[in-house]
Structures are given as C-alpha cells and as structure tokens.
Amino acid sequence: MNRVRFAPSPTGFLHIGGARTYIFNWLFAQATGGQVVLRIDDTDTGRNTDESLRSILDGLRWLDLPWDERHFQSERRRSHVEAAVSLLAAGAAYRDFTPESDGPATPTGGNAWLCNTGMRELDATESDRRASAGEPFVVRFRVPRENPKGVAFKDLVYRKQFRKYADIEDFALLRSNGQPTYHLASTVDDAELRITHVIRGQDHLTNTFKHILLFDALGCGRPQFAHLPLLLGPDGSKLSKRRHGSVVSVTNYRDQGFLPQGFVNYLSLLGWSPKNNREVLGIAELVSAFRIGNVLRTNAVVQVAERPGDIPVDPKAVWLNGRHLRSMPVDDLLPFVERALRDMGWWSDELGTTRRDWFRDAVGALRSRLNLVSEFGVRCRAYFRDEFGYEAKAIKNLDKAGVRRSLHLLADRIEAVPVFSEKSVEHEVRSLAEELGMKAGLLINGSRAALTGQTVGPSAFKVFTLVGKSRSVNRLRAV
RNA sequence: GGCGCUAUCGUCUAAGGGUUAGGACAGGGCCCUCUCAAGGCUCAGAUCGGGGUUCGAAUCCCCGUAGCGCUACCA
Numbered sequence: 001m002n003r004v005r006f007a008p009s010p011t012g013f014l015h016i017g018g019a020r021t022y023i024f025n026w027l028f029a030q031a032t033g034g035q036v037v038l039r040i041d042d043t044d045t046g047r048n049t050d051e052s053l054r055s056i057l058d059g060l061r062w063l064d065l066p067w068d069e070r071h072f073q074s075e076r077r078r079s080h081v082e083a084a085v086s087l088l089a090a091g092a093a094y095r096d097f098t099p100e101s102d103g104p105a106t107p108t109g110g111n112a113w114l115c116n117t118g119m120r121e122l123d124a125t126e127s128d129r130r131a132s133a134g135e136p137f138v139v140r141f142r143v144p145r146e147n148p149k150g151v152a153f154k155d156l157v158y159r160k161q162f163r164k165y166a167d168i169e170d171f172a173l174l175r176s177n178g179q180p181t182y183h184l185a186s187t188v189d190d191a192e193l194r195i196t197h198v199i200r201g202q203d204h205l206t207n208t209f210k211h212i213l214l215f216d217a218l219g220c221g222r223p224q225f226a227h228l229p230l231l232l233g234p235d236g237s238k239l240s241k242r243r244h245g246s247v248v249s250v251t252n253y254r255d256q257g258f259l260p261q262g263f264v265n266y267l268s269l270l271g272w273s274p275k276n277n278r279e280v281l282g283i284a285e286l287v288s289a290f291r292i293g294n295v296l297r298t299n300a301v302v303q304v305a306e307r308p309g310d311i312p313v314d315p316k317a318v319w320l321n322g323r324h325l326r327s328m329p330v331d332d333l334l335p336f337v338e339r340a341l342r343d344m345g346w347w348s349d350e351l352g353t354t355r356r357d358w359f360r361d362a363v364g365a366l367r368s369r370l371n372l373v374s375e376f377g378v379r380c381r382a383y384f385r386d387e388f389g390y391e392a393k394a395i396k397n398l399d400k401a402g403v404r405r406s407l408h409l410l411a412d413r414i415e416a417v418p419v420f421s422e423k424s425v426e427h428e429v430r431s432l433a434e435e436l437g438m439k440a441g442l443l444i445n446g447s448r449a450a451l452t453g454q455t456v457g458p459s460a461f462k463v464f465t466l467v468g469k470s471r472s473v474n475r476l477r478a479v
Numbered sequence: 480g481g482c483g484c485u486a487u488c489g490u491c492u493a494a495g496g497g498u499u500a501g502g503a504c505a506g507g508g509c510c511c512u513c514u515c516a517a518g519g520c521u522c523a524g525a526u527c528g529g530g531g532u533u534c535g536a537a538u539c540c541c542c543g544u545a546g547c548g549c550u551a552c553c554a
Contacts, residue, residue: 182554444513459513
C-alpha cells in the first residue's frame, strides 16, 4: 500500500504552497488507494510555536481532506539519535569539532564548501577522546567523495536526476546540542513510517541526494520521489508573507469566503492539469483525474487581483469558487452560509428549523450571482434583516416619474391578492403597469429597489416571495 | 562563485516532429433580459534569443539569456 506524508514544520502559518503540497499528496493517495501521514516536523525547537501548529491544523482541517495518521517528529527523537550513533559506529559519519560560525558559510570564490578541513580524517580514538572530554561537536555524514560517480534517482516529476558525490557536502546529522537535523530526522522517519512516496516542493530536489545517501547508509529501501514546482508571487519571487501579504495564507481564503472545494480546485490547477481542458473539478473528479506524472516542472505564479475593491486573490480562484458555489447541492452549501451569517450576527435558529425551507430557497436564489460565501453576508442584507439602506442607484430608480406612487398602488394590490406567489405577483405588477400605461420594467426595477434597496438581485418576482407578503407590502409603502 | 531545475498569450495551462499553436481567468464587443449575474457568441493576445538535427521543430540537441532552487549546527 502506498503511504505518503505531509511534513510541515510549525514555524509559521500554513501557506498556500504547503496546502498545495498537501493536496497533491492527498490526491495521489486517494487515486492509488493509499494512506496519508501528517507529520509535524518540529525538530527546530527554537522556532516552533503553538500558534503556528494551530494555524497549520486549522488550515488543513478546513481543506476537508482528512489524513490517516498523525505524528510529531519530536516524539521520535530517540530513533534519530540511534541512527546517528550507528552511522558513526559504521564510519559512515564522523564528529566535526569545528566551532559553530555565525551566519551561513558563503563560499568566497571557487567551489562550494564540502567539509571542514581535518575533521573527516580525524582518527577514531582521537575523536572519542575529544568527545568524552566534553568538546562540542556536530555529527556529519561522510559523503564517499573518493568515488568518482554519484547518486542517481528517477523523480516522478523531474525524471532522471544525477549528482556527483564530489558536489555533495558533508551535511550535518546531529547538531552540537544533540538535536537531529532535518535531513536525519526526515529520512529516519520516512523509513520507519514506511513512506513509499515522498511528494514535496522542488526546493528539496537537491536535498534528495543527501536523503538517498542516508537511506542507503541506513540500509533501508528508498521511497520514490516526486517534486512539485514552486508557487511564485506575481513578481516572480518565491511566495512569502512579508512580500506578498495575505494571498499566501490559507486561512485568508477561508475568511474571504472560499469554499474548501473551490480552493482545492484552484490550487490543484497550479502545476498540474487534467490535460483535457477541464477546469471545474470536484474532489472526486480531481481524484480520478490526478496523475503524478502529469505534474508540470515549471513554477506557477499565484495571481493577485489588481483592481481596487477586488479581494486580493487570483480572480480565477474567485471564478472557480463561484462555479462550485452555484453548482453544488444547496444543502451542502447551507452550513457555509450559516457560518457567514453568524459572522454578521444575522443568524437566527429558526433558519435551521421552522424557516429552513425558506433559507434553502433564499440561498438557492441568491447564489446565482455570487462567487464567495461571504457575499451572502455583505450583499444580501435585505433578505435577512428588516433594516437596510438604499443604494444611490436604487434611489434613482425610485425617483423616476410616477414610480413611488405606483408602488404604493402595487402594495394595495399585493395585499389583496388571495394567493401570494411569484406568478400572482407578476400578474399584479404587469397588469398594474398596463393600467397605468407605464413600462413594466419601471415597476419591476422599482419593486426591487423598494424591497431590497438594491438594483441587483434575483428576479424581482422572486424577491417578493423571498421577502414575504407583509414585509413586501410594508417596504413598498415605505418608499 | 559552485551545482542543479525551468522557459507557450498579462496569469493558469493544452499541443511531447506535421494544428489557422487550443482552452480558461482577466480585458473589449454582441446576444439574451425586469436589474445584476449566469449562459451563448465574438475580438484582441504567446512558443525567451541564437545556432544546429530534420522534408518539416513550441516539441530533439548545443550555446547564450532570464527566473527559480540548493549551496546552514532552517526546514
């Protein structure tokens, strides 16, 4: 059985690139009947925060793509240290007593740094003596550089990969404080958690050679690797909160009113496509269309709307979300709308009980012109509240010659109508218009303006039934 | 600096030797219409540059260029 893992480190919020990596892992697992392991890579104790752990978990849960197992890397430390000790004993690793330097070792010229002079060759007894004397050291992997060949593997996305031993530096396994490094912990855990496919960002492509060296030295089989192209900001640089703002944060999309499936659909199309021009895909369709081999090798740009007033995300994401919002079963949409209304303080429990049918009807009618769940809260006030304002355009419609007077007459007709329905309302509106010798459109648009304070919305006759008979009559008289 | 990855409309992408280089978002226009959407139609818009290979190259090869990644006792 295939097993994949998503291994975020809790040093920041869940960002869109991490979410996409999780989605691709999840899709791959579902498509191949495999399992998803969520592993929190918390080996950098100094930078971990509970807040970011919460953000990551919140974000992943919102995606609604459940994982099968969860592990914390910090709880597996003993395994990591044991691995380092055995590597040391086997001579595949060595102690490096070079004092920690400040900042990254940027090579000044010529070739890259490979190892600290003298340490690789240190005699075993001498090394033991200095270690037991309490001298701090880091444990490094001894890359077999005398071998003129190198490491090769076949990436499921980037195909054949090769790197000479001579180009791989002696990376650290254990820090001088005894903590395992990412390379060690990740490799040991992938092996022990029986991960079969490592699907992660392309920024790890060159790390993979080190990991393979470790898998081999540890005597465990190698998993398969698939690296994903990176997500870039509109300026072409790697996405970062500082440079690109809230577009990178998953919770931002949730708060802006995205549906999980709309967001997942959007991210799935960044660096992958089903190759048949289909774009609007539900989760089940994504699973059946997903092929890891169809993942692109080119980095994708996450667009940001530039028009003032638009929410600062990719307009295509909004459009995609709208497609889902409009086509999903209304009953599935209801909980999301409920949440949006609760956020506005407009929710009342009857909407879930005695007025549930009305609620379903209203959501069904209103959603046809919305893209985001949050728009139920910001653009549909008159349907959920009695007090609402009139937009300037609406007032303009009401101010047209004879409109207000006609609407008052209409109120009487509506009040007297025996059966209050879209059909009967339409009949009353049209016949009144005809009697008064005015264009029906004036009355129709005037009604919408009077009932909702807006010039946009569902069919005016539908608006009447949504607002209800007595409220409609009151609102017509109020203008 | 070293090592590596990548390069098609503004953006996401299709076409992996032969197509008027296709679709989608965004933009323009038209239709539909009680408004706004939706929907339908339509216009504009791309193969980074240069060499090869080939009857034929977006596609294969080489060289440039650009972007990105790695080059830490971060992950």
